[in-house]
Amino acid sequence: MNQPPAIHQLGEDVVNRIAAGEVVERPASAVKELVENALDAGAKRVEVTIADGGRTLIRVVDDGWGIAPDDLALALARHATSKIDGSDLLNIHTFGFRGEALASLGAVGRMTLTSRRAGADGAQIAVSGGAQSPVRPAALTQGTVVELRDLFFATPARLKFLRTDRAEAQAVGDVIRRLAMAEPFVAFTLRDASGGDDRQVFRVDAESGDLFDALHGRLAAILGRDFAENAVKIDAEREGFHLTGYAALPTYSRGAAVAQYLFVNNRPVRDKLLIGALKGAYADLLSRDRHPAAALFISCDPQLVDVNVHPAKSEVRFRDPALVRGLLVTAVRHALLQSGHRASTTVADATLAAFRPEPAAGVPPRSYQMPLGGYAPARPSGSAIRSAWAAQAPAAVPDIAAQGFAEMSAPSARVEPELGDDALPLGAARAQIHENYIVAQTAQGMVIVDQHAAHERLVYERLKAQMAANGVAAQALLIPDIVELGAEGAGRLLAVAPDLARLGLTIEPFGGGAVAVRETPALLGEVDSPALLRDILDELNDADSSGLLGAKLDAVLSRVACHGSIRSGRRMRAEEMNALLREMEATPASGQCNHGRPTYVELKLADIERLFGRR
Known part of the structure; x- marks a missing residue:
């Protein structure tokens, strides 16, 4: 180039697509942003429907307080939000606060936003590749429906970086499960409409009772009864930080760190400090190739933690990280030691599964095998086994x-x-x-x-x-x-x-x-x-x-x-x-x-x- 390029202002549509690259990395990121908006709106029921791993359809329906018709167009603008006023970026009590999600999604996909606030009429607005349509009336009960189709159609290069539909659907399911753990008093449903079918993939009803009872019930529904039965309760507080949740017994460990769920002020995070602290709590209770299972929640004054670190808000920065690490290590360690000689029930289950009763004498071995047709025969009852043994025992004793x-x-x-x-x-x-x-x-x-x-x-x-x-x-x-x-x-x-x-x-x-x-x-x-x-x-x-x-x-x-x-x-x-x-x-x-x-x-x-x- 003979001359340096001139500086010029990028267009609004280009700015939104660039910002979308930070906020929306894959369909699971879009689902996370939309479900968090629903939870911030006070929703008690959230239903998510996806198709083809979220590439062709993402629909989020909630019963929150909705958006007024006059605010629909403003809701799609960048950095427009009702969650903060901008005066204090540390005093954040909601999942979202940047005001970028809806604008970013509308810039890279075809999105329709339908909402109705109590006492107002329902309204709808559509945006495709950043181009908005006028607001028009729509029929809807109280709440909001966000339908996003053809994600990344405006930035087709991003589609090449997505994984298979199955992998993307699994990532969406992981997002829903983490948010469902954070909000046990909210009902969640995940449906998959791929190929014209409409099947329910995941569902949890709203829990009742106190926080620990509700959390225990929610963890049992998501992580399974085995985790709930083999986890110890965590409840500790130190200098403004409150740690709650459940940590599994050491004998209920995993071969990979896939069952570690950490939350800060109910926000799911993947923080290296907390993951390291959890590993330290199990330091001499597990071998190096095993990983603990836990769901832990840290609550504190928003002033003590900075969540404005990354656009995806999955990383946080504590004002006193050593204090938080010490609290987590000490509390989990104390709870595990308080369990005394207790071992997980899954050890006994595995032992029982290893036992295989011998077929009774005279019963053909093939009667216990899988037939070629692919179905399993009914297992003999206890009385049938005893009868067969009684019939054969007299002949067997003399041989012995x-x-x-x-x-x-x-x-x-x-x-x-x-x-x-x-x-x-x-x-x-x-x-x-x-x-x-x-x-x-x-x-x-x-x-x-x-x-x-x-x-x-x-x-x-x-x-x-x-x-x-x-x-x-x-x-x-x-x-x-x-x-x-x-x-x-x-x-x-x-x-x-x-x-x-x-x-x-x-x-x-x-x-x-x-x-x-x-x-x-x-x-x-x-x-x-x-x-x-x-x-x-x-x-x-x-x-x-x-x-x-x-x-x-x-x-x-x-x-x-x-x-x-x-x-x-x-x-x-x-x-x-x-x-x-x-x-x-x-x-x-x-x-x-x-x-x-x-x-x-x-x-x-x-x-x-x-x-x-x-x-």
């Missing part, structure tokens, strides 16, 4: 007797005398199976305990308590253990020697790549020093990215506890097994080991009887 009991393998279980009280939560120990699993009888059924996993958690909690009080007690070795780790490994351990000393483990350099172990934690008894040091070195390498000394020390303590717990294969007396059960009942978080795995499974008597066709 003929084999001789001497040829049968020796049993690997030991039955103990009844020494405990089965009325206690974890019951009375009755047997040890394979020298690793304790079977206890409870008043309602039975409990199977992994003795190594359970004792690992108990030792870990004792070590933490000792370290918090005055450091872990150490025992001196008569002859120091010399461990070869290589120059790099030895240097890594010696760099944190003062921190290890707080854990009751004293090491010194011994030349080359060796270290001398002079003291070990007294609680562990006899320790395999080489294995312990190598485990600690692995943990330090894994936890290097955290950068937090406390997190590293807890991780190392967890590895240390593993070496001091009852090993698999050790025979335990009835007194020892019952003592382990009683300590589990008194120890926080004993329902899972240090890696997030369950320490016990509880089976109700009714479920056991059902397995044998007795019910």
Whole structure:
């Protein structure tokens, strides 16, 4: 170019399309803006209909207070809103406040806005690619209907960046579910009209009762009964911030962070600070490849948080982020520890699902298989199974007797005398199976305990308590253990020697790549020093990215506890097994080991009887 280009003012339609690129990224963004407008208008029922993932149709119907006919044209103008007056951008009590949503949607699609306010006539206005039509009368009960067709027809390049219709529809569903969690007293419906069909995809009715009851009911409807049954209540307050909601037990974890729902003043957010705090709350209750499930709500004075950070309003900035993080970590952690030895019911469900009753003798195996036609036959009733067994049992007994009991393998279980009280939560120990699993009888059924996993958690909690009080007690070795780790490994351990000393483990350099172990934690008894040091070195390498000394020390303590717990294969007396059960009942978080795995499974008597066709 020989001459620099001249500066000129962009047209209003171009400005709106540029702004739409920030506000409306995909159909789910449009649905979010329209539903939030409905909630800000006091709606108690919101119905959303989409077609083709929202590309061809998005319709939002609400029963809010509506828009007056004289304000319809102004509602489509950029930065026109009834939610703020512009004098204080921090004092925001509504979802929306920018006044950009309707103008942006009208700039990139074909939108019709129909509304009626109580005591006024209904009216309608249409806009296509930024071009408005005159306001005209329309029939409608109180509320608003926004119909958006052919999204991005004015900016066809944006269509190339959309995903499949199914993926876009799933994103819309996720938006509706998050907003439904934020407003449990509002009814939501999502319908899909793709291909000429009109099917209901999602529906929740308005909840009643107090806030916690309503939220619990709404979470059960959206996240499932399993989450509601295995979540602990969160209710904590600190210096103007109030944290409420529910957090799932560690044994009810996920393989990905797909069940984490965070809200600030009822606004769904995806904030790195809050996500990190939630992870920190479960730090030594879950392994690194598992993720917690939670729905948490932070309420505060709008002056303490800035929501005007991003056009999509999914990010926030707190005035005191350390305070918010500390509140979330402490409150969730306290609630989880208060749950004691409790483990999620899904552990028992998975155990029951793993049991497959053997077909009765003489019943052809194929009668339990799926036929070629694709339908499943009716499952035999309990009485039918008992009848079949009774018919075959007389012939089966002589065959077994003929084999001789001497040829049968020796049993690997030991039955103990009844020494405990089965009325206690974890019951009375009755047997040890394979020298690793304790079977206890409870008043309602039975409990199977992994003795190594359970004792690992108990030792870990004792070590933490000792370290918090005055450091872990150490025992001196008569002859120091010399461990070869290589120059790099030895240097890594010696760099944190003062921190290890707080854990009751004293090491010194011994030349080359060796270290001398002079003291070990007294609680562990006899320790395999080489294995312990190598485990600690692995943990330090894994936890290097955290950068937090406390997190590293807890991780190392967890590895240390593993070496001091009852090993698999050790025979335990009835007194020892019952003592382990009683300590589990008194120890926080004993329902899972240090890696997030369950320490016990509880089976109700009714479920056991059902397995044998007795019910």
